Amino acid sequence: MFGLTALELARIQFGFTISFHIIFPAITIGLASYLVVLEGLWLWRQEAVYRDLYHFWSKIFAVNFAMGVVSGLVMAYQFGTNWSYFSAFAGSITGPLLTYEVLTAFFLEAGFLGVMLFGWNKVGPGLHFFATIMVAIGTLISATWILASNSWMQTPQGYEVIGGRVVPVDWLKVIFNPSFPYRLAHMTIAAYLATALFVGASGAWHLLRGRATPAVRTMLSMAMWMVLIVAPIQILVGDQHGLNTLKYQPAKIAAVEGHWENVPGESVQLTLFGVPDMTVETTRYAIEIPYLGSLILTHDINGHIPGLKEFAPEDRPNSTVVFWTFRLMVGLGLLMLLLGVWSLYLRWRGGLYGSRLFLRFATLMGPAGLVAILAGWLTTEIGRQPWIVYGVMRTKDAVSNHSALALSTTLIVFIVVYFAVFGTGISYMLKLVAMGPQPFDDHPPQDKGQSLRPARPLSAAPDDIDPSVDLSGH
Secondary structure (H helix, E strand, O other), X not given: OOOOOHHHHHHHHHHHHHHHHHHHHHHHHHHHHHHHHHHHHHHHHOOHHHHHHXXXXXXXXXXXXXXXXXXXXXXXXXXXXXXXXXXXXXXXXXXXXXXXXXXXXHHHHHHHHHHHHHOOOOOOHHHHHHHHHHHHHHHHHHHHHHHHHHHHHHOOOOEEEEOOEEEEOOHHHHHOOOOXXXXXXXXXXXXXXXXXXXXHHHHHHHHHOOOOOHHHHHHHHHHHHHXXXXXXXXXXXXXXXXXXXXXXXXXXHHHHHOOOOOXXXXXXXXXXXXXXEOOOOEEEEEEEEOOHHHHHHHOOOOOOOOOHHHOOHHHOOOHHHHHHXXXXXXXXXXXXXXXXXXXXXXXXXXXXXXXXXXXXXXXXXXXXXXXXXXXXXXXXXXXXXXXXXOOOEEHHHOOOOOOHHHHHHHHHHHHHHHHHHHHXXXXXXXXXXXXXXXXXXXXXXXXXXXXXXXXXXHHHOOOOOOOOOOOOOO
């Protein structure tokens, strides 16, 4: 297909399916915690606006959660079908980590999800709030195990290779590998940011249409506070993550920066824009700022990072791709910071809900968090190449023995099915968002016919039956 090899098609197929999947857990993580905050504020203040927002976003959470579960099942199967040699080699580590995710996180979420979604009028407020908290904790535990597995593939430790297979010798080192804390923090904050932008865009969209209800205004206000607080934290965490990556995956940083070699006596320049050419080994049309690369990448104005030419050609990531995916992520992050600061200024001036230019910007930024997550994921995974387990197993040695025709066919099927199924789900979720929050009645009136129908067969009988009365009518 299109002159691509089986390896390239397998990578594209995995990238396509996981790109669909990753957006759903990100929103699930953020919305679950948001629902905890909303229900907590409702129980504390007893203000109807928080209750209405809770029920509005819980419906969207349910649809998103379902799509996340369905899309996640495909990922597990692909390890066995398309990447069987990787599973045979490293399954003793990745298998248990993914199993722990199911046993701890998924069961916890599934166990309390029903209470959370359907138990508002059926259990006490304390128990219902506890169920919401458990679901939120479950999403975070799920992210922890998934990122532990992925981080081990990026910075493996705590293992030995025995008989051509990876054998864990220290599970604490396997789980808490060098990049794990940074990846967990970076991804969790990214999920919160993406959700805040999604919620904020919803509020801004309704305000632009004149629906300035208390729930809509509260929705926008809470989202903008979240963006303002979390965006700067994400920048700091990203900086620390970059230092960690420079230490353990220097080739990735060199590719991200389009940096080919160090000039004696000169600091590293920061390349704002350019086109890295892997064949000629240079970055064309580069726009550079002297010294800033050293300062940002090493926190030392005279610091250096390894150039791509210091690595063998077969060990170099594709700089042409990761150079731009990284800049897309960073550029969107700066726009998020701008959105948060702008909202603070408008809040101070009393115009947060009335500035149409700001509301349009907030609406356009709705998908920015998810796009940034995808761009960051592409930077991380493509920047790891040519390794599937960094420095241990090459990607070309991990792929199954499938033909290009078979992988082309399944890729086409995946594309058609995914756009049909998840396109429908996303469309329905956006329709729910477009409806906006509505007042929620804690005790909705029952239909008259339903209220007269007995819950149990014998409950239809009156309590004061006189034995002398002939009920048959004779």
